[in-house]
Every structure is written in structure tokens, then in C-alpha cells.
Amino acid sequence: MTTPNQDxxxxxxxxxxxxxxxxxxxxxxxxDLVSDSYRLVEMAIELxxxxxxxxxxxxxxxxxxxxDLADLVRxxxx
Amino acid sequence: xxxxxxxxxxxxxYRTSEINGSLFFGRLARALxxxxxxxxxxxxxxxxxxxxxxxxxxxxxxGTRPVKLSEAYQDQxxxxxxxxxxxxxxxxxxxxxxxxxxxxxxKHLSVPDLRVxxxxxxxxxxxDERWHVQWVRDALTGxxxxxxxxxxxxTLRRYKEADQEVYAHTLAEHEARLGFLLAPNHxxxxxxx
Numbered sequence: 001m002t003t004p005n006q007d008x009x010x011x012x013x014x015x016x017x018x019x020x021x022x023x024x025x026x027x028x029x030x031x032d033l034v035s036d037s038y039r040l041v042e043m044a045i046e047l048x049x050x051x052x053x054x055x056x057x058x059x060x061x062x063x064x065x066x067x068d069l070a071d072l073v074r075x076x077x078x
Numbered sequence: 079x080x081x082x083x084x085x086x087x088x089x090x091x092y093r094t095s096e097i098n099g100s101l102f103f104g105r106l107a108r109a110l111x112x113x114x115x116x117x118x119x120x121x122x123x124x125x126x127x128x129x130x131x132x133x134x135x136x137x138x139x140x141g142t143r144p145v146k147l148s149e150a151y152q153d154q155x156x157x158x159x160x161x162x163x164x165x166x167x168x169x170x171x172x173x174x175x176x177x178x179x180x181x182x183x184x185k186h187l188s189v190p191d192l193r194v195x196x197x198x199x200x201x202x203x204x205x206d207e208r209w210h211v212q213w214v215r216d217a218l219t220g221x222x223x224x225x226x227x228x229x230x231x232x233t234l235r236r237y238k239e240a241d242q243e244v245y246a247h248t249l250a251e252h253e254a255r256l257g258f259l260l261a262p263n264h265x266x267x268x269x270x271x
Contacts, residue, residue, distance in 0.1 A: 037161055038102060042109040044163050049111055054225070060163035 003078045004051060009070040012050060016043045026067030051077050081140045084255040090145035093133035098150040100126035118213045125206040136199040154248065159240040166225045167233060173214045174237040178245060180207050185259055
């Protein structure tokens, strides 16, 4: 499996959160996009399923922005 | 005899915790791709919703209504251990939590002169809870190759330690309300954790 690029992952995050891609940029804090912390857990599970990667609790707690999340997926998929 | 305020509060607390569990597992069941875990999680979510109904009905049969509570046990849990980030961590926290639920309900069952409505309700719920522990334990065993057996064991240990802290904190916070569960003539059920 090839490593997904950042734009692709950001597009998938927008899909999963049901928000327009225009609102989801690398520098946007995830907290501005998710309605509650459970939504963040759901999205993390779906991303791991989609890209066949694993995040730990420590990985996710270090994520602040959409770009951080995309980098995490890329680092695990690479 | 009317249900005491403390017992009404506790049954309502159980109800709220069952609702929160159901909502979380329902959302997760919706997010997962088809798999044996998705299958069992969907049943688990349906059970928790049913348990919330059992408590609602039990309170009604006891001549009262649930107290509206904004917080459930799970909220304190996640605050203490942090958000789980992958399916293994979710299964591990669920296993620890389900064992806590079984212990708590067993403790409640051993209260002297327990009302028959409460006893019946806990009995019905306990049948499902045993299956919850079983399927989650099996799911974790199935994850050993992907996550590592030692890592799963460490995760369970970390969550169990957090659970003990949260439970002690909950008992201390609601000591006055839970006094009837802690009466001196009340035998503590063995730790099933």
C-alpha cells in the first residue's frame, strides 16, 4: 500500500466529519471540527480502519491540528 | 414503602450509565466496518439500551421516576484514563468497565431486604453482562497478534488501576448516598476483576 498524501487524508477527515473540505485545512485545530471527544475517537477508529494503521493513546494525545493527524497517518502507513 | 431518595438516585445513576454506554457503543458500531467485532458490539449496544429501559421500568414499578443526571460513571473514567485511541484500547477499557459493573451489581444484590423489582432487574442485566465480559475478552485475545499480548496486558493493568481510583473517588464523592451499600452488616462480594 502506498503512503497516502496529506491532501487525501485531509479530504477523508472532512468526509468522516461531514464538513466541507474548505473548512478542513492542515492548520485547523481538530477541536474546532469535532462536536465532542467521542467523535474524535470514532474518527480515529475509522481512519485506522481505512489506512490499516494503529494509533496509540499517546499518539492521539499529541495531535492538535488536522495536519498533525495527517502526519500521524502518514508516519504509520509509511 | 416509598423508595428512599438515595436508592432512587443510585438506580437512576445505573440508568444513566447504561444510556451512555449504549450511545458510545452505538456510535462505534456505526463507525466500524463489517466484522465479528462489529457484530458483537452491535448486540452489546442494544443490550445496554435495553438495560436503560429495564431501570426506567423498574423505577416506574417502584412508583417513581428516574432522576435526571448529567454525568455517568464513564465520564469520570475517560477523564482519568484519557480517550482510547484504537479498538484494542476500547476493548480493554470496556473489559475493565464491564467487570466493575458486574461487581457493583453483585454488591447491590447482597444488600439485605432488597426490593424484588431491583433484584429482578439486576438479575436480568447480569445475564447479559456475563456475555459482555466473555465476548470482549475473546476479542482482545483475537487482537494479540496485531497489538502484542504483553501490550494488551499492560493496557489492561493501566486501565484497571485507573478504574480502582475512579471507583474509590466515586464512592467518596457519593458516600452519603451509597451508605446503604456499605452498611456494616453487608457482606462484600468477592472481587471478580
